[in-house]
Amino acid sequence: ACHGQREQTAFEVPQEFDMSRNYELTFWAKNDTNVRQTEIYKQAIADFEALYPNISIELRLYTDYGDIYNDVITNISTNTTPNVCITYPDHIATYMTGDNVVVPLDDLMDDEKYGLGGNELLFQAPTKSQIVPQFLDECTIAGHYYALPFMRSTEACYINKDYVEALGYTLPETLTWDFIWEVSEAATAKNADGTYVLNGQDVMIPFIYKSTDNMMIQMLIQQNAGYSTETGDIQIFNDTTKDILYTIAQHAGTRAFSTFKISSYPANFLNAGQCVFAIDSTAGATWMGSDAPLVDIAEEAVVDFDIEVMAIPQYDPDHPKMISQGPSLCIFNKDDPQEVLASWLFTQYLLTNDVQMDYATTEGYVPVTLAAQESEAYQDYLSRSGEDNDMYYDVKIAASELLLNHTQDTFITPVFNGSTSLRNAAGQLIEEVTKSMRRDETVDEAYMDNLYSEVAALYHLDENTAPSGQEADLGPLPPMAKGLLITLGVVWILIILYLIAGKISAIRNQPHE
Amino acid sequence: MEEHEVYEKIQHKTNHRNKIQKAVTYIFLTLWALIVLFPFYWMILTSVKSYGAYNAEHTPAFFTLSPTIQNYIDAFTTVPLVGYLLNTAIFAVATTVIMVIVSTLAAYAFARLNFRGKNLVFTLFLSLMMIPSELVVITNFVTVTNLDLRNTFVGLVLPSVTSVFYIYLLKENFEQVPDELYRAAKVDGTSDLKYLWKVMIPICRPTIITITILKIIECWNSYVWPRLITDDPAYYLVSNGIQEIRENGFGRENIPAMMAAVVVISVPLIVLFLIFRKKIMAGVSQGGTKG
Amino acid sequence: MKIMLKNLTKKFPGRSRKHPEDVIAVNDFTCEIPDGELVGLLGPSGCGKSTTLNMICGLEDASSGSIFFGDENVTALAPELRGVGMVFQNYALYPHLNVFKNIQFPLENLKGKERLSKGDMKSRVLEAARLVQIEDLLDRKPRELSGGQQQRVAIARALVKMPRVLLLDEPLSNLDARLRLQTREEIRKIQKKTGITTVFVTHDQEEAMSICDRIAVMNHGVLMQEGRPQDVYDNPANLFVARFLGTPPINVFHGTVRDETLFLNQAPVLKVKGVSDQDVIVGIRPEGFLLKSDGPLRCHLERIEVMGRDVSIVSTHSACTGTSLRSIISSESRVDTAAAEVCFSLKPGKVFLFSAKTEERISFEIPGQPLSKGE
Amino acid sequence: MKIMLKNLTKKFPGRSRKHPEDVIAVNDFTCEIPDGELVGLLGPSGCGKSTTLNMICGLEDASSGSIFFGDENVTALAPELRGVGMVFQNYALYPHLNVFKNIQFPLENLKGKERLSKGDMKSRVLEAARLVQIEDLLDRKPRELSGGQQQRVAIARALVKMPRVLLLDEPLSNLDARLRLQTREEIRKIQKKTGITTVFVTHDQEEAMSICDRIAVMNHGVLMQEGRPQDVYDNPANLFVARFLGTPPINVFHGTVRDETLFLNQAPVLKVKGVSDQDVIVGIRPEGFLLKSDGPLRCHLERIEVMGRDVSIVSTHSACTGTSLRSIISSESRVDTAAAEVCFSLKPGKVFLFSAKTEERISFEIPGQPLSKGE
Amino acid sequence: MNRNHKKAWLYLLPALLFLIFFMVYPLIDVFIYSAEEGFNFASQSYFGVGLYNFSYVLHDPYFLQAVQNTIILVIITVPVSTGLALLISLGLSSIKPLRDLYQTIYFLPYVTNTLAVGLVFMILFQPTEYTDGLVNMVIEFFGGSAVDFIDGPYWAKMFVLCFYTVWIVLPFKILVLTSALASVNPDYYKAARVDGTPKWRVFTKITLPMISPMIFYLVITGFIGAFKAYSDAVALFGTDLNAAGMNTIVGYVYDMLYGDSGGYPSYASAAAIILFAIVLTVTCINLLVSSRKISR
């Protein structure tokens, strides 16, 4: 019985930051799709350490948010969590099932000396009001701030405009789902020799959606259908979802639609002239277009085309809705409040204009502070769109501007312990349906019911995993489990009987020998 | 004389059958050899395809006309592969050395010395073979962390040292050394430890070489534990490296570069194996013969 | 160095639940081995020879009794301190060391002031090797040697540390017949040359008899008889010893003594002066028969085997306990192979009487002993 | 079934780059084995005995020459078709099958019209088992048998299919001396009972001489001599054969013949009628010496060994090629152990002369042969 | 004697220490976890002590799926790999030229990284946007119809998993069996030949029984190894094995600990103990059968 609670006292902001002591902090970050991001982190750390020579920061880079999540979870048990960590709010909700694991930031933010823009800071930090409110709001869990936003992006639709026009369509001001489906269907026409009319190649996937969980979430939210409540009640298994899935199934059946998991990176297809609509994060903009600074495919496979960056398709073009996503920063609690304070200082430093600017320009990200967004340097950056195909790559800047222009239209989904699973489940529904269609299975009511229950089970959505969880009533043992237990029992009885029989016969035989 | 001719016919038929049998055997063996070799061929082939060409391939190509060593360069530059190789070498050697010493002592105790409870302890040892290592990782992680040994070679090595199977293999092997030698050495005034060192180990050298190499292979490929226990790239092993390259090349799954990395890290093992092939085979079979 | 074994006993605890009884491997063994002699320890398989030897060298602890080397009681001494050399049945050469290193091995274990310099070691090894004539094999590995050569290496290894006592546990049983003959002579020679008190275990009586100064015959852990080979052969203390020594083995009959005359199946065959009337077991050595057409022992002739220099007559007699009776006569004598019967007279010195009950020897007077001893 | 080997030769290709020369294991071997006889194939290790046997049973192909079973040329026939039974040195009993199943094994292989019913098989197995007296061991596994019993099982297995020829490859070499004696007699008995032509390989001359009807002595792949054992012993065709047969081995001297007299070191020792003057090698069997105080052969006495029934005198003589000279005389004779010299006269029939060049036998007339044969 | 005892324990000490620290103690920990109902890493708390974890795991369809997968995998791969290894070893021992070469080739998979080769296998079997994959191309070349091996029907995925497992475990088995075959005294074969035994009978009646201890050894270790399968599946189907329906018991344990929905050592421990019970049972049966076969 050694796995009891590791009680940690709640954090209280110290009066004074003790500059006479040395602090060693760990910072877990994800380096995204670009090696330059690593350098920016390192630069930021170096600059910060120059300001605070008594604080040293160790950077550990991950390639996947999931890995960060897993490692944090395992490190909670050994009390070796990092000090600062880049993560999704969803994950924070799970970290918080332990008491006082994650530091609530309300007091810190408001602290006069060391709070946001506080007067004892050695650098120019943004004030609370300078953080884009929508983005900051995303960081509240149960009424408290548990994170600061670090970068934000949304999804964009990258379009091969040439193809759309070749098919006889013109792009509307705001994309609608109907438009996309229609054009995509039209693009599936084939020549007699099996090649596609549109591009003359063997391959054409008119519409690829990279992140199917976002696809499902946005489609539901755009229709005001149920996804989940704030408190974590799951509503995704509803009729709207079914309708969506039927639609997707229909277009997957005609091969007009595919996903990243099934095919591959949308950018590869788009650039190779094998795709018309590619929906991917704005953070992936540097890969998109024939002049993209980063390409995955052979140069000779890239086709020349006019690219258009637009907001994701909508059901109601007048009230566009799109997801806001991107990493946030959270701070883990430590026994030493001074250490937490040091972490907080570093966290704030990551919101300073330079860091924000530098990081945002690596990809189609948007700085989370108004200060950075409005800074001259950033404006200058935006204005130089298209100057070259690297730093000022037009698609990348267009993607950033997309979010800047639609900040009001972004939304986020409720965060609770289990929201990650729900998100995964949402994507899984689309993946499954698409896969089934490609295998020529029939997608009907029975299929849907089955799908719902399987996905619910897979992500443990059918049970209560609240932290103070109680034994759920699990019902009778499934027949297979029963079979397993009975088989084991019977086998052991037989083994014991056999051994006893052997002993008896050995004893009986003994006198004869 | 007639009977004689019948014999000749039978003889002829037998010869014919033998030939067919030979041919079938060779075909079968060759077929399996191809199945075995193909993934290796594919690995090497992919490692010399350029990233772009690989991604734009419409049908998998069985050969490439424009091999590139870019992937190898990438493998060495995007991650500090040399450092990882070095780490892995240190880790593998340290683990193996300790493991061999510990296992040899234990196997010697089981094979040569008599003490109460020997059979019981040995049975318990053997039953530990049934435990999947994934199971104990988590507690070990806690232990090692509490000992403050994360991101140290000590932390990497210690839990990897235990190896019931090798103790078992060695014990079986030791038992095949005639008891007489032990008695002779005793009469000659040799201590137990000296006997172990001067007689037992030299005689069982093939097996010891075998377990050494098998353990090195195991260490070389180990992934779960190193990943968990190191978060400092200064202690990363090659398997972490592969995983990193796999995802990290350009932030995307860069399979050719990964294959290049795999080729690079496999080469030492394959060379090691080719050098000690005879000894490994002899050792494994010797240890195994008693089942 | 004289060796004294006093009431030496070894019990092994019962090995399993199935066999819980203790095994008494050696039972109250008392014997004195004179300094510088070669003593053969002889007996059937499992009679406790190896166990006795192991106790002498200290590899087994005695359950009771004591062992003296000279005047020193070594019963509780560890083997490495007893200063004995031992040659094992399969020689127990270290397979990974060459001959030189094998011989050197015991020297490397010497500690303290006994420790030798490299050069001394080498000269000691060479000396031992010369003694057993393997100077030119020093570089070889044991597996590159013939059985006989291996044996000599083993002896050299046992000798090199100049043991007080040399023990050999069936050192010849792995060799083929020819090599055996040869190596046993060599052992004899070396032992004579070095004068080390030597105990030699074997279950082959011929071997023991031919090279040993003295032999000790054991059975079921008990010492049956001990003495010079020819004495034991000529005067076996009991039926077991008589049977055990001699090839072909002694012929055994059921007989009775009446009026100081030995009867086999009612037929009187020999005068046995001084023996009271009783049922006896009669042992007659194969060479104890004399072909004599009017001899008292009439046997049914089975066949005749000529084996180079001897002729062996195989016949049957109803009082004989074995299936057939084998007598050896010089190949110069003539036998009528066609006849159904052969008649023998007996050489009294080759006839032994044993009590039918205890199987102990019953001696009788022989009028004029025709046997003369060589030495 | 008579076996004829005509000019049988076996070459093995050179085994490695280091030893590229062909090994001629058997060289132009011609011999006839009469029907129903037990023939011993005899020779030192590596002389080609096993190879010859393997060619007879078909496990090795002959390089040239031919093999006849009766009139049938079987040289190219596969072993399974030859109908031979073979007993291997280590018996090659299938360890996982009990005795019954081991013996039954060859019968289960029979096909076509030769196929036996279960009952027939059983009775054949039992018959074979009875023949070798192992009826009560049928349930045991081979490892639960003694060496001798295993050997009998192996013979039963070879016999059960009623082979035309029985081949035994050193079947006794794994047994201890005592068991060897016993089992070789059994082989003899069984062979006589069944009357199957049998070839028996051994390198032990005593073994071969004691049980075989005929022996064939090989050396370096070449047949040296073939004949009845006693004939070969009494009339060796060359020095090799003379040396190879007899224990203790023959004593060999350098000698010269002058004026039909044999001189050893200038001392005349024997009249050898009909031999021209030349250097010769002289072989004298140990039993060829007679103790005679005025005997012509004066030797330096070394020691006397008493071995039960015989006395063996070990002495040296300067013309002798061995280190010592061994003579065996009956234990009844008296020897003066204190004397420095012994003098012998020689039995002419036990003295052989060989050409110093070819080592072939040179025969000479013996005035009156005192030796008489048993049969 | 007593001195000897102490010495023996001294020799054992290092191994014992290591095992107790890093094997036995964790195992005890596993049992403790398995009794702490619903313990999870994040909250570091549980809601009771009892058998709830077992009940939970046994109710979890993914655990049952994993059990099913594992058992199918074991039942298929152990006999197939042993049989195939036997065939190959027999083939190897019956040829002379090229034997060394083949032997070396067959051993190669032993020295390579499972993860990497698994990836190659995945590439070989996986359909791409452009083709149905390399293997399917071969199948189609021979007139068959393509199957989605990585993402397709259950049997196809199982086939790939089994195939890969066999490919991976074969080298060791071939090695052991070839040397077992080589250690059979050739006299037995000669004797059988002189007795005119047909090849098949030689195999079943002599070869097989003679090497049966080795075969049992391989079967027992094979069972234990196959029950512990995990990384092979990951290499082929990626880390989300539950979604692929290809999870194994160890995979389930691993996911419960470190997977996306991980952090539940209690459930993981319960699953692991059930696995241990299964392996123990199978091993006991194996030992009983083999001791019986060999002693008879």
Ligand SMILES: Nc1ncnc2c1ncn2[C@@H]1O[C@H](COP(=O)(O)OP(=O)(O)OP(=O)(O)O)[C@@H](O)[C@H]1O
């Ligand atoms: N360690 C032991 N435990 C129990 N009994 C033993 C042990 N060692 C020997 N014995 C028994 O003691 C008896 C004597 O054994 P020992 O080895 O001395 O015989 P031996 O005369 O050397 O026979 P052999 O000629 O076969 O070598 C045998 O019955 C044997 O079974």
Ligand SMILES: Nc1ncnc2c1ncn2[C@@H]1O[C@H](COP(=O)(O)OP(=O)(O)OP(=O)(O)O)[C@@H](O)[C@H]1O
């Ligand atoms: N397969 C082979 N290849 C090459 N040489 C061989 C082969 N088999 C036997 N020889 C050689 O042929 C010669 C005769 O061998 P064979 O086995 O017949 O001897 P042997 O008389 O049976 O000896 P032993 O008494 O030791 O069994 C030897 O020199 C041996 O080295």
Ligand SMILES: [Mg+2]
């Ligand atoms: Mg013994």
Ligand SMILES: [Mg+2]
């Ligand atoms: Mg031979």
